[in-house]
Structure formats: C-alpha cells, structure tokens
Amino acid sequence: MRERDHFGSRFAVIMAMAGSAIGLGNIWRFPYMVGEYGGAAFIVVYLLACFALALPIFFAESVIGRRGRSDTFGSMQKLAPGTGWRWVGLLTVLSPIIILSYYSVVGGWSVEYLFKSLAFDFTGPEAQIEGFFGRFISSVWEPIVAHTLFIGLTAAIVLCGVKKGIETFTKITMPVLFVLVVVLVCYSVSLPGSEKGVAYLVKPNFSKLTAEGVAAALGQAFFSLSLGVGTVLTYSSYVKADENLLYSGVGTAVSDLFFAILAGFAIMPAVFAAGIAPGAGPGLVFETLPFIFNRMGVAIPWLSALVAIVFFLTILTAALTSAISMMEVGVAYLSEEKGVPRTRAVLYITLFAWTVGILCSLSFGPLSHVHLLGCTIFDFLDKLCSNWLLPLGGFLFTLFAGWKMSRADVFDEFTNGGTRNVRLFGVVYFLIRYFAPVGILVVFLSALFL
Numbered sequence: 001m002r003e004r005d006h007f008g009s010r011f012a013v014i015m016a017m018a019g020s021a022i023g024l025g026n027i028w029r030f031p032y033m034v035g036e037y038g039g040a041a042f043i044v045v046y047l048l049a050c051f052a053l054a055l056p057i058f059f060a061e062s063v064i065g066r067r068g069r070s071d072t073f074g075s076m077q078k079l080a081p082g083t084g085w086r087w088v089g090l091l092t093v094l095s096p097i098i099i100l101s102y103y104s105v106v107g108g109w110s111v112e113y114l115f116k117s118l119a120f121d122f123t124g125p126e127a128q129i130e131g132f133f134g135r136f137i138s139s140v141w142e143p144i145v146a147h148t149l150f151i152g153l154t155a156a157i158v159l160c161g162v163k164k165g166i167e168t169f170t171k172i173t174m175p176v177l178f179v180l181v182v183v184l185v186c187y188s189v190s191l192p193g194s195e196k197g198v199a200y201l202v203k204p205n206f207s208k209l210t211a212e213g214v215a216a217a218l219g220q221a222f223f224s225l226s227l228g229v230g231t232v233l234t235y236s237s238y239v240k241a242d243e244n245l246l247y248s249g250v251g252t253a254v255s256d257l258f259f260a261i262l263a264g265f266a267i268m269p270a271v272f273a274a275g276i277a278p279g280a281g282p283g284l285v286f287e288t289l290p291f292i293f294n295r296m297g298v299a300i301p302w303l304s305a306l307v308a309i310v311f312f313l314t315i316l317t318a319a320l321t322s323a324i325s326m327m328e329v330g331v332a333y334l335s336e337e338k339g340v341p342r343t344r345a346v347l348y349i350t351l352f353a354w355t356v357g358i359l360c361s362l363s364f365g366p367l368s369h370v371h372l373l374g375c376t377i378f379d380f381l382d383k384l385c386s387n388w389l390l391p392l393g394g395f396l397f398t399l400f401a402g403w404k405m406s407r408a409d410v411f412d413e414f415t416n417g418g419t420r421n422v423r424l425f426g427v428v429y430f431l432i433r434y435f436a437p438v439g440i441l442v443v444f445l446s447a448l449f450l
C-alpha cells in the first residue's frame, strides 16, 4: 500500500486545521451573532462553549483519526471492527460534501465580488450598488460561473495532495489572512462614527442572552471549529505520532476565536460608521459592505478600492481553506476505502458538489419556488447540516472516543504513550465522556424545540 501523506510540522498542522476552522462562519456569522445575542455577554458564553465543549469534541475526533490512521470510515472500521460504527464514519463522509456544495456557492459570491472590486465596480463613479446583491444571486449564469471557479480552485489544491497542496497553501495563506484582517480592523476602527460598532461588540447585555443565545453560541462553536463532519478526524490522521494533539487542538481553537473577534472588529465598526443597520447572515458582508466602500470611495477612491480588494480576498482565502478540508474527507475515503486514484476521487466529489451547488445557486432565482420542508434548497441543506448533521456527528464521535474506545487507547493517543499531557488527561476524558455528549444533546434539542 502507498505510504500515507502527512503534515510536515506542528506549524503545518495548526495552519491546516485553523484553515479549515476559519472561514465564512467567522466572517459573517460570528459578528452578527455577537450583536444579536448581547455583545460581550455572548462572547463569554462562546468562550465557554469553545473550551468546555467544542475542544473536547475536537480532541475526540483527533484521537480517533490519529489512532485509526485512516479516513473516517476506515478509522472507525479499524478501531471497532465488525460493528455498525463504520456507518457513522460513512455519514461523516457525506456531510462535508453536502456542506461543500452550498458553501461553494457563497465562496463563488466572494470570487465575483473580488473581480468587481478589482474592476473598481464598487468604487468607480458609475458604481451600481443598489440592489446588486439581489440581482446577482438571483441571476442564472453569473453565480454558477463563480461557483464553478470556486470549486475548481478548491479541487486544484486538493488534487496536489495533503503535503504539496493543502499544507503548502494553508501555510502561506493563513498568516497572510491574519495580516489582511488586522489591516481591515485598523481601517475600520479609524472611521468616524465607528465607536458605535465597537460598543455593539463589547458592551455586555445579559438581558439579550436567552436560552436561544446559549444554544446559538454552542452551534456557532461547532460550525466554526468544523466539528462533527470528519474534517478534524481526517486531518488528524495525517498528524505524525510524536505530535502533541493538545497543541493542535488549542492552537486551532485559539486562532479561530481570535480571528472571529478580529473579523467582528473589521466589520461592525465600518457598518456603523456608514450608518447601516447591522443585518443578518451573508447579506451583511455581501450587501452592505459594497455600500461602505462606495461611500468612502467618494473621498479617496483608490484607498476604498484597495480596502474592498483586501476584504474580498480575505473572505475568498478563508473560504477556500475551509472548502479544501471538506473535500479532503471524501477524497480520503474514496482513495483509501475504494482504491479510487486521487485524481478521480477529486473529480467525482467535485462533480457531485458542483451539481448540487448549481441547484443551491438556482434556489435564489429560478428555483426559488422549490421548497423542502418549507425551506429553499440552499436553506434546507444549510439547516440540515448546521442543526442536525454537525451536532449528530459530534455526538457520535464523543460517544465513540468516550465509550467505545478503551480508556487506555484514548490515554495513549492523547498523551503520546504517557509522555505528554498526563495530568490534563483526567479532565479531558471526563469532558469527552460525559460533559460533551450531554452538551451536544442540549444544542440538538434546543435546535429542535426553540
């Protein structure tokens, strides 16, 4: 059998995992949720959710992946041979492919917006901002072409392999991404009137922190850390045996959190400075920011165009590093379990996600009347994944690591044979075994009943 690829260094592991974690979830979802659910109060709950709940799930996935040294299906099969657990592995091969199909549509929007910024379309004298977003997403061809470009780029990186493709790409782009977002924060908070946006983010308002807000914080931590869909498991299977899993987990969680907060400070102050009400969802970034660039472009057009370019480049890069991690889960499965050559595995998954993505894209226009359980195709798939498949996958992973694997195996993997993190193990194991599954049930049930 061909030797498995692996990440070259600890830095590479953290950059790849952080690349998966940091994405559209941080840029449009987090800032909006912070404002919606009580500012700093929400951040406190989010912090707790990340470190007490999401991080143990992260460790559970890492332990399974590195112990199994295979894709999600293969790892489960190897660690619990002849049991039904491998079907859990298969479920978590499917869910990231579904996410990829609609995520790529939004990734495509960022491609389109980057081109528009490069052409000075948001800042030139004839800028046609009014209604642009609505017209664009409801049209047939433009968003499909953009989606095709985005998924094509993703496929090209994954095609190059774990080390040459994913590692090289994320090692270069992640540090650049941090620099870009810091530049944006400086610009954003320097705008007159930005203080209100800063206050929106930092003022704790505990009265807004409802049960729904707590559930939202947990759900956001899940989505943001890419948990429950096998990406952490698959990436961990490429982590060398002597690497400390504690570092990759904490490193990823900290950078993801840090980036989410930075993104909040890059977006909200500018939104308030431009006198725009903080809207919800992707609309906040795609609908309101061109207005901001346009308005500011009146004074210094080149600066405003430059900021627009930096902005959409940031979004595109963040989305790409997440999309490659979604694709890799399926590619690993097809090549390791089915013996499909990597090139063809990439092709199959790309074709599948591309086709479903086209339906998602059309669901903003010609297919907007098609409803599944009362949602458009895009919304249905998003809800299916964020509210159901992610928590379900995370729940099953913690059950597997906490109850199915032997304590000795989990100990051995987490502590590198008893040489690292030994004192922490008891707490982590308790969180994996009891706290995390119960916590996930709470998210699951609240998504159901709230």
Ligand code: PHE
Binding pocket: 020, 021, 022, 023, 024, 025, 026, 096, 099, 223, 224, 225, 226, 227, 229, 231, 322, 323, 325, 326
């Ligand atoms: N974490 C990514 C983001 O914040 C999304 C993602 C979910 C990536 C699941 C991989 C798997 O955008």
